[in-house]
Amino acid sequence: MKRIGVTVGGRYVAGLQSVFTGVVRAADEAGWRVAAIRDGFDGLLFEDRYPDRSGVVDLTPRNIEALSGFSEGILGTARQTDPFRVRTVVADRRIEEQDRSDELLERLRAGGMDAVISIAGPDELALSWKLARKGLVTVCVPVAVENDVAATHLSFGFNSALTYVIDTLRRARKAARSLGRIAVVEVPGAHAGWLALQAGIAVSADAILIPEIPYDPGKIAVRLSGKESSGWPVSLVVASEGARPVDAGLEQAHAGAHVIDRAGLTAKTVTLELQRLTGHEAFPIVPGALIRGGTPTAVDCQLGTGFGAAAVRALKTGEQGVMVAFQPPDLKYVPLAEAVNRVRTVPEDSEFIQVARTMGISLGD
Amino acid sequence: MVLNIQPYSLHDGPGIRTTVFLKGCTLRCKWCCNPESIHPGQELAYNAARCIGIRECGACIAACPESAVFTIGARERVRVNWDLCTDCGNCVEACPSRALTLFGKPMTVDEVLEEVEKDGAFYGGSGGGISLSGGECLMQPDFSAALLAEARRRGINTSIETAANVPWSAVLKVLPHVDTVLHDIKLMDPLRHRKWVGVDNEVILKNLLKAYEAFPDKRFVARSPIIPGVNDTEEHVEAVLSFVKPYRNVVAFELLPYHRLGEGKYGYLGKVYALKDFTPPDPERLRKLRDLVAEAFKNREP
Numbered sequence: 001m002k003r004i005g006v007t008v009g010g011r012y013v014a015g016l017q018s019v020f021t022g023v024v025r026a027a028d029e030a031g032w033r034v035a036a037i038r039d040g041f042d043g044l045l046f047e048d049r050y051p052d053r054s055g056v057v058d059l060t061p062r063n064i065e066a067l068s069g070f071s072e073g074i075l076g077t078a079r080q081t082d083p084f085r086v087r088t089v090v091a092d093r094r095i096e097e098q099d100r101s102d103e104l105l106e107r108l109r110a111g112g113m114d115a116v117i118s119i120a121g122p123d124e125l126a127l128s129w130k131l132a133r134k135g136l137v138t139v140c141v142p143v144a145v146e147n148d149v150a151a152t153h154l155s156f157g158f159n160s161a162l163t164y165v166i167d168t169l170r171r172a173r174k175a176a177r178s179l180g181r182i183a184v185v186e187v188p189g190a191h192a193g194w195l196a197l198q199a200g201i202a203v204s205a206d207a208i209l210i211p212e213i214p215y216d217p218g219k220i221a222v223r224l225s226g227k228e229s230s231g232w233p234v235s236l237v238v239a240s241e242g243a244r245p246v247d248a249g250l251e252q253a254h255a256g257a258h259v260i261d262r263a264g265l266t267a268k269t270v271t272l273e274l275q276r277l278t279g280h281e282a283f284p285i286v287p288g289a290l291i292r293g294g295t296p297t298a299v300d301c302q303l304g305t306g307f308g309a310a311a312v313r314a315l316k317t318g319e320q321g322v323m324v325a326f327q328p329p330d331l332k333y334v335p336l337a338e339a340v341n342r343v344r345t346v347p348e349d350s351e352f353i354q355v356a357r358t359m360g361i362s363l364g365d
Numbered sequence: 366m367v368l369n370i371q372p373y374s375l376h377d378g379p380g381i382r383t384t385v386f387l388k389g390c391t392l393r394c395k396w397c398c399n400p401e402s403i404h405p406g407q408e409l410a411y412n413a414a415r416c417i418g419i420r421e422c423g424a425c426i427a428a429c430p431e432s433a434v435f436t437i438g439a440r441e442r443v444r445v446n447w448d449l450c451t452d453c454g455n456c457v458e459a460c461p462s463r464a465l466t467l468f469g470k471p472m473t474v475d476e477v478l479e480e481v482e483k484d485g486a487f488y489g490g491s492g493g494g495i496s497l498s499g500g501e502c503l504m505q506p507d508f509s510a511a512l513l514a515e516a517r518r519r520g521i522n523t524s525i526e527t528a529a530n531v532p533w534s535a536v537l538k539v540l541p542h543v544d545t546v547l548h549d550i551k552l553m554d555p556l557r558h559r560k561w562v563g564v565d566n567e568v569i570l571k572n573l574l575k576a577y578e579a580f581p582d583k584r585f586v587a588r589s590p591i592i593p594g595v596n597d598t599e600e601h602v603e604a605v606l607s608f609v610k611p612y613r614n615v616v617a618f619e620l621l622p623y624h625r626l627g628e629g630k631y632g633y634l635g636k637v638y639a640l641k642d643f644t645p646p647d648p649e650r651l652r653k654l655r656d657l658v659a660e661a662f663k664n665r666e667p
Contacts (some may be wrong), residue, residue: 087393089564092531092568093391094564095391095392095563126446126449130448341435343437
């Protein structure tokens with residue numbers, strides 16, 4: 001009987017449970033067993049860290065139901081270690097980074113795991129690709145709240161994040177109106193502006209700033225002032241964290257891009273510029289990590305289960321080194337090479353951009 | 366593997382010295398100001414501000430065998446996928462604007478000394494000479510020993526900077542060729558040492574005690590980087606003082622204020638700097654701690 005491993009590699013998103021459910025149910029139907037590897041691949045590389053040395057948890061249709069809502073906690077919600085560069089203390093307390101990828105593949109074999117389904121964000125796709133090139137039979141499921149994984153129309157976790165951002169924007173606007181100020185809300189999206197753009201349209205924000213369109217603070221100010229003088233209270237600006245001003249020229253190597261937490265930089269910059277140019281008080285709001293938790297939406301529950309089941313189907317049909325992708329109306333399998341190193345950005349002629357312009361929303365250009 | 370040779374150093378031993386930075390380190394201090402010195406091999410660095418963009422160039426993308434160089438959408442400057450990069454250096458040769466460079470260069474003893482001797486005129490008058498630093502220069506004990514022995518043969522004063530987290534055999538190999546040993550003691554508490562540096566300090570302290578005893582004629586200088594919130598306390602300074610005090614060959618204990626000059630280099634290496642909110646120590650606080658040291662070393666020969 002075949003045994004497949006499941007591992008969570010991407011950053012935390014709500015409702016990973018549904019992906020596990022899809023995998024487990026489909027595998028059971030095919031007569032396969034499922035073993036969940038804890039904390040990325042740490043469950044195999046550092047067995048000693050786990051109670052009873054059980055870095056691997058068997059998932060069955062029965063216990064996955066009982067684990068409902070808890071499985072993420074037990075399995076971990078992100079990769080902890082890059083198996084190609086594992087920080088290790090060797091003899092004489094010396095620290096070095098070791099490539100333990102061969103050992104990982106060996107342990108997968110020893111554990112009787114013939115294939116691995118990896119729930120992966122953009123960084124982990126590269127990792128899976130490297131492992132696939134070393135011979136690992138693997139299928140990836142894309143997760144990204146920014147929806148920036150290439151080759152798939154939708155990544156798992158985006159819809160839940162979008163829903164939360166829309167709620168945040170509505171609250172921000174209420175607060176801003178009552179204070180008579182402009183709220184500048186920064187949302188995730190270092191390279192791709194989908195969250196800002198789609199949420200901004202949904203609540204008809206006054207301006208939406210995305211990484212794909214460099215913004216001119218002067219032009220935003222003129223548009224906002226124009227609206228205001230026509231008796232339209234201006235109150236809400238949405239900015240992707242990667243939005244940048246036009247005068248930055250060629251894409252700037254962000255000052256501070258290498259530090260852990262640069263959340264809020266964009267909101268602060270835009271807030272100060274608008275305050276200076278419009279004479280209105282403005283304030284920044286940064287929901288940051290809050291958008292990653294909470295309850296998954298119906299769309300994500302369906303998508304997660306579908307992705308999980310499709311990953312098993314891919315293995316059944318002999319696919320490997322692929323990612324499950326939603327290309328409406330189908331779920332397809334695309335080679336990892338097509339998803340790695342590519343970022344799904346908002347195209348210039350995107351429907352969303354046209355809709356925003358039609359609605360009179362300033363895009364900062 | 367040499368990282369850099371820096372002439373006119375005033376802080377790495379007596380007089381005006383030329384400091385040779387070797388690559389590779391056995392510790393992972395969270396405040397590290399030379400992140401490019403940690404990895405023992407050659408390593409790619411990317412300064413995006415220098416990239417002239419794919420419209421005019423893009424040579425690195427074609428040169429990379431790992432598909433580790435890429436662009437996003439129509440944006441012009443390239444990016445490096447650090448998960449895929451193997452530091453092979455092909456892109457460095459292709460890059461016309463030196464946006465892509467390699468840290469680390471294999472060099473021979475003669476090549477290093479040729480560089481060092483360019484500043485020979487300064488050494489005699491100032492009491493200076495050559496300093497080996499890192500990284501951890503004792504990670505390459507054979508090279509370090511050969512380099513220092515040859516430097517001495519040519520009449521150059523020698524010193525090393527080490528954290529001493531190495532096998533005792535490495536210490537034994539190199540120290541006979543050294544005039545002054547500058548060594549770090551970052552924290553005395555083993556648990557806190559593990560938290561901030563990555564491993565406990567057992568090997569370090571053992572090596573130091575053995576070295577103080579085995580080399581009574583060497584000058585040892587203990588040093589601590591003083592980092593607020595980590596070790597800017599009287600307890601730390603006093604603990605180090607009581608550790609070194611019984612040994613007359615420890616001639617000084619220097620407190621080096623933490624600085625953030627290394628922060629930008631993390632970006633070039635695609636690494637993350639963990640100490641964003643750390644600040645250099647308050648001058649008043651540093652002065653107080655230094656007074657403690659001065660008091661303890663009052664009656665000692667410099």
